[in-house]
Amino acid sequence: ERVLRYGELKRCIPNISEKMLIQELNSLVKNSLVSKKSYPEIPPRVEYRLTDLGLKTLPFVDKLASFGLENLK
Numbered sequence: 542e543r544v545l546r547y548g549e550l551k552r553c554i555p556n557i558s559e560k561m562l563i564q565e566l567n568s569l570v571k572n573s574l575v576s577k578k579s580y581p582e583i584p585p586r587v588e589y590r591l592t593d594l595g596l597k598t599l600p601f602v603d604k605l606a607s608f609g610l611e612n613l614k
Contacts, residue, residue, distance in 0.1 A: 544588045
């Protein structure tokens with residue numbers, strides 16, 4: 542439920558390219574899983590937050606992540 546700025550997200554996923562992170566965030570916004578709020582500032586400030594729909598997906602994402610970790614070879 543926390544608001545994260547782009548830089549925070551980038552630090553949380555250090556091996557992701559900038560292009561891939563932007564594409565994934567745009568896809569999540571387009572599919573209403575994440576909301577994006579831009580502020581008209583210099584430097585630009587953009588905040589991301591899970592929507593209610595995004596929050597509902599978390600149990601499924603956790604299950605998939607657990608399955609992947611248990612079966613990783």
